[in-house]
Amino acid sequence: MPGYDPVRDLRDSRNQSNSETRNSAQIEEDRPERMVESPITQGPLPNGTDQGAIPKESVTHGEGSMEPIAYQPTYRWSEPTTILTPMTIEEMERRRFRSKNPLRHKERNADESVGGRIRPYAEFNAENGSVAEHYNKRQNIDREARESSPIIPLKRFNNWIKSALIAMYAQPALGEHAQARVLEMGCGKGGDLMKWDRQHPSILVMIDVAEVSVDQARERYESGRFRWPASFFAFDCFREPLSSHIPQEILAAKFDTISLQFCMHYGWDTEEHARVMLENIAQNLRPGGTFIGTTPDSETLMGRLEAINSEAELSFGNENYRIEFEHRYEPGEKPFGNKYHFWLEDAVDDVPEYVVEWATFERLAEEYGLKLLYRSRFDQILADGYDKPRLRSLLERMRVVDPEQVAETGEVTPAMPASMWDVCTLYIGFAFEKVEL
């Protein structure tokens, strides 16, 4: 599928000049343990040495004894503008409990897996509940467990794709302002925190409909000791305006970048929900700011459905993924609400999604002052990124491609089985720029 990006050259040159002023490590994915500076002490602190992020000695002093505690805010939990009083001991304890109880999420997920594995597609049914319920049930696992996922090559590739979109289309918009403001809609468990950290935001606002995921994102942020403030909100941003949940102080200044990763397809059930989503983006993005995202490619989805020999058969996939449509529509017949069920090994268990028909999306986006900058399927983004030295080196560091294999074959193919590549090539990445209407 040909990638088309009429302003790529312009972006590339902006990106180039921008990146020269930044540290080369900024697009490096999943840095190992690092040293961070305390914003107050200015001294280096080993990252992750205290997952709760509250110095132990500031909480209790020995069995039963509660000495008066001086207000020494080594770390803030909220933006300076919103904190009025020091946290109470109970609040601190509640946070410690939330971050550290390893059983909490295990209990919640006790029935989710069979023999430690996600149940196969056939054992699930669509009545499992809403999208929020599905994501609330998914276990929060540590880095080591994440690395042992059976689809780790795919997850690494998806992470690289998001880093590439950020480097190509968020970084230029963020770099224009000293106050770089980022909004992530459908943030999940905060898997992109490190990616945003490299952009040195002045604030990151994260929203997800799944409350448990938002809690986990907040915990990840708190234990990461990032040097910029973040705010977290749990609500459905395809049904409600941002202003109904996010305080006006936060929304007063518009965002430079809004990101919607692997999420939009849950909101394409009705035109009304798609419009709420676009309204939320357009109203809160500054002119010149960028909206980036990833979603399944409608052409590829419909093409694979079309390729099935039997008219009666509505499902396709392989050992890593399965898609089952509810109906077969003619092209253009169902711009919203074309529903299918998606199962992805070790990630998504039969969750209803909707085809985001590209032509409809682009037309609607334009109505809201969002002008298309870039749209490419993931295989094309890989090709585009391989041409950029920094993104290429990130590909190699993240072990998405094997440089020896590329040298041998002369082809840029990712190091993963063909069945996983079939999943990757279902998706597109895109970028829009907000223009004055």
Ligand SMILES: C[S@@+](CC[C@H](N)C(=O)[O-])C[C@H]1O[C@@H](n2cnc3c(N)ncnc32)[C@H](O)[C@@H]1O
């Ligand atoms: C596949 S996950 C992607 C998470 C994250 N963006 C990432 O790339 O890792 C999709 C996320 O979208 C969230 N989501 C779905 N519908 C939503 C809605 N209407 N409002 C906010 N979040 C939503 C889900 O709860 C889930 O966390």
